[in-house]
Amino acid sequence: MSSEHVVPKKKKMGKLERNRVIMSWTFVIIPTIFIVLFYFYPMIQAFWISLHTGAGINLNFTGLDNYRRLFNDQAFIRAMTNTFIFLIFQIPLMIILALMFSVLLNQKTLKYKGIFRTIVFLPAITSLVAYSLVFRYLFANNGIVNQILMFINLIDSPILWLGNPFWARVLIIIAITWRWTGYNMIFYLSALQNVDPGIYEAARMDGANAVQQFFKITIPMLRPVILFTSITSTIGTLQLFDEPMNLTGGGPGNATTTLSQYIYNLSFEYTPNFGYAAAVSYSIVVFVIILSVIQFRVGRERK
Amino acid sequence: MKQNLAMKKFFMYFFLIITSIMFFFPFYFLVVSITNASVDITRGRLLPGTHFMENFRTMLETTILTRSVWNSTIISISQTFLSIFISSLAGYGFEVHKSRGKEVIYNIILLSMMIPFAALMVPLFRLFGTISGLAPGLGIDTLFGVILPYVSTAFLVFFFRQNTKMFPKELLEAGRMDGLSELGLFLKIYIPTMKTTYAAAGIVTFMGAWNNYLWPLVILQSPRNYTVPLVISAMGSGYTIDYGSVMIAIFFTTIPTAIIFFVLQKHFVAGMVGSIK
Numbered sequence: 001m002s003s004e005h006v007v008p009k010k011k012k013m014g015k016l017e018r019n020r021v022i023m024s025w026t027f028v029i030i031p032t033i034f035i036v037l038f039y040f041y042p043m044i045q046a047f048w049i050s051l052h053t054g055a056g057i058n059l060n061f062t063g064l065d066n067y068r069r070l071f072n073d074q075a076f077i078r079a080m081t082n083t084f085i086f087l088i089f090q091i092p093l094m095i096i097l098a099l100m101f102s103v104l105l106n107q108k109t110l111k112y113k114g115i116f117r118t119i120v121f122l123p124a125i126t127s128l129v130a131y132s133l134v135f136r137y138l139f140a141n142n143g144i145v146n147q148i149l150m151f152i153n154l155i156d157s158p159i160l161w162l163g164n165p166f167w168a169r170v171l172i173i174i175a176i177t178w179r180w181t182g183y184n185m186i187f188y189l190s191a192l193q194n195v196d197p198g199i200y201e202a203a204r205m206d207g208a209n210a211v212q213q214f215f216k217i218t219i220p221m222l223r224p225v226i227l228f229t230s231i232t233s234t235i236g237t238l239q240l241f242d243e244p245m246n247l248t249g250g251g252p253g254n255a256t257t258t259l260s261q262y263i264y265n266l267s268f269e270y271t272p273n274f275g276y277a278a279a280v281s282y283s284i285v286v287f288v289i290i291l292s293v294i295q296f297r298v299g300r301e302r303k
Numbered sequence: 304m305k306q307n308l309a310m311k312k313f314f315m316y317f318f319l320i321i322t323s324i325m326f327f328f329p330f331y332f333l334v335v336s337i338t339n340a341s342v343d344i345t346r347g348r349l350l351p352g353t354h355f356m357e358n359f360r361t362m363l364e365t366t367i368l369t370r371s372v373w374n375s376t377i378i379s380i381s382q383t384f385l386s387i388f389i390s391s392l393a394g395y396g397f398e399v400h401k402s403r404g405k406e407v408i409y410n411i412i413l414l415s416m417m418i419p420f421a422a423l424m425v426p427l428f429r430l431f432g433t434i435s436g437l438a439p440g441l442g443i444d445t446l447f448g449v450i451l452p453y454v455s456t457a458f459l460v461f462f463f464r465q466n467t468k469m470f471p472k473e474l475l476e477a478g479r480m481d482g483l484s485e486l487g488l489f490l491k492i493y494i495p496t497m498k499t500t501y502a503a504a505g506i507v508t509f510m511g512a513w514n515n516y517l518w519p520l521v522i523l524q525s526p527r528n529y530t531v532p533l534v535i536s537a538m539g540s541g542y543t544i545d546y547g548s549v550m551i552a553i554f555f556t557t558i559p560t561a562i563i564f565f566v567l568q569k570h571f572v573a574g575m576v577g578s579i580k
Binding site: 025026037043101110122125140143178235239246267268278 | 311315318319322323325326327328329330332333336344345346347349389390392393395396397399400405408411412415417418419420421422423424425426427428429430451452454455456457460484485486489510513514516517520521531532535536539540546549550553556557560561563564572575576
């Protein structure tokens with residue numbers, strides 16, 4: 001045994017060990033090839049395509065023309081505005097709701113916790129297409145939601161959820177919030193379980209009320225998780241597609257068309273213009289990067 | 304003070320009950336609707352009806368739907384097994400045999416998480432056009448084409464690597480003594496030990512595959528290859544909609560994910576949350 005220790009390490013790594021290292025590289029390389037082929041290569045190709053114009057596969061080089069066109073394209077500006085409206089209103093609403101649920105459901109004295117938690121989480125198991133359609137029927141002009149709102153005298157005449165630009169956007173926000181609040185709540189709940197209850201105990205002794213505890217303890221403790229969920233939600237919302245497609249059809253007019261949907265339309269619905277669609281898609285990449293960096297900065301600085 | 308506490312409790316339950324009703328209402332409406340006629344569904348009838356068998360029969364007779372359940376099952380199951388196997392190879396390789404070169408590759412892989420799928424739609428479609436020319440069975444309008452972009456994802460690689468940090472590496476030493484090759488170690492020791500990680504990753508992947516909409520919509524062209532979300536979307540947004548059969552189709556195609564959730568709840572939550580630990 002002891003004689004082996006004298007042998008320099010390099011030599012000890014004989015053929016067998018070298019084989020293991022080669023195998024471990026193979027393990028890493030195989031998945032990497034797929035990721036390069038299906039993510040990085042298309043991404044680079046998209047940039048190349050975005051410098052071209054033409055219908056279908058007949059592409060001509062135009063340089064940055066497609067990017068210049070973005071600034072004057074009303075449909076693009078509309079889709080971008082819609083996407084950002086959803087982003088600005090829906091994500092904070094959902095995160096606050098999810099935080100409220102997680103704090104309430106984390107209380108030891110609360111009864112029927114499991115039932116409440118399951119109900120709030122349940123939407124997260126539905127497919128985006130399926131729930132969008134159910135919501136479309138729920139919120140139809142003569143649908144049940146309008147009937148209920150009229151029954152409890154909140155409104156006099158039915159709200160045209162699908163026919164009015166403002167209400168169509170509200171509907172999309174309601175729908176996404178319903179689908180994702182429970183999903184985000186689970187992250188907060190599991191993070192709260194790691195928070196030492198003694199901290200709350202001490203705060204209560206110092207006379208902090210529930211609201212103060214929420215802002216002074218819960219939110220700072222959950223900051224990393226909130227950061228994580230807000231970045232994933234932002235990336236998700238920037239790619240919003242299934243809901244406007246199936247719930248509102250992007251309408252009325254283009255009131256709920258999103259960037260993803262616009263790219264889809266440019267590529268597969270209208271006369272295919274892959275070059276311009278690729279330019280639009282790069283705008284999403286830029287937004288994802290900018291917003292992630294901002295959120296990361298904000299999330300870290302305050303700590 | 305005591306009264307104050309009672310008030311607080313009252314508001315807490317009041318809030319939870321009201322919001323729970325709101326969150327549960329769409330499910331109630333869905334379940335009730337599968338027993339109602341189309342007219343009643345559009346009228347928002349909230350009581351059970353007598354049209355369940357009729358809706359059920361229409362659903363079974365919609366061959367494009369039954370066919371799509373078969374397609375989605377094949378796609379989801381093969382995508383799940385392929386992607387957790389291939390991605391876990393990387394999780395093992397990165398964490399068990401660390402090296403500086405691998406760290407560079409790992410960080411590049413993580414970058415791909417920032418690439419939104421919407422941006423890949425056009426070039427991927429063109430790439431699969433090329434693949435169609437070389438191997439028609441893997442290209443556009445094939446079930447395999449739906450799976451291919453997901454056989455290895457940054458998320459799963461990351462997920463497996465994170466969980467491998469908890470893997471007891473002494474087990475590998477014992478295996479090496481027994482003369483197992485690296486692949487042998489992976490298959491005979493790593494996979495069995497990491498069962499719960501595989502379960503969690505498998506559930507998340509299966510749910511994503513079963514519900515995936517945009518990529519199948521882009522790459523599948525003939526209705527006989529459609530997946531469930533494509534068929535439901537088509538059924539639910541035509542000019543003449545049979546609401547009863549749409550609702551019952553939604554109901555039955557949500558059951559697999561509901562079963563997974565209720566039976567494997569623990570693994571499911573682990574699969575979601577495990578990635579941020």
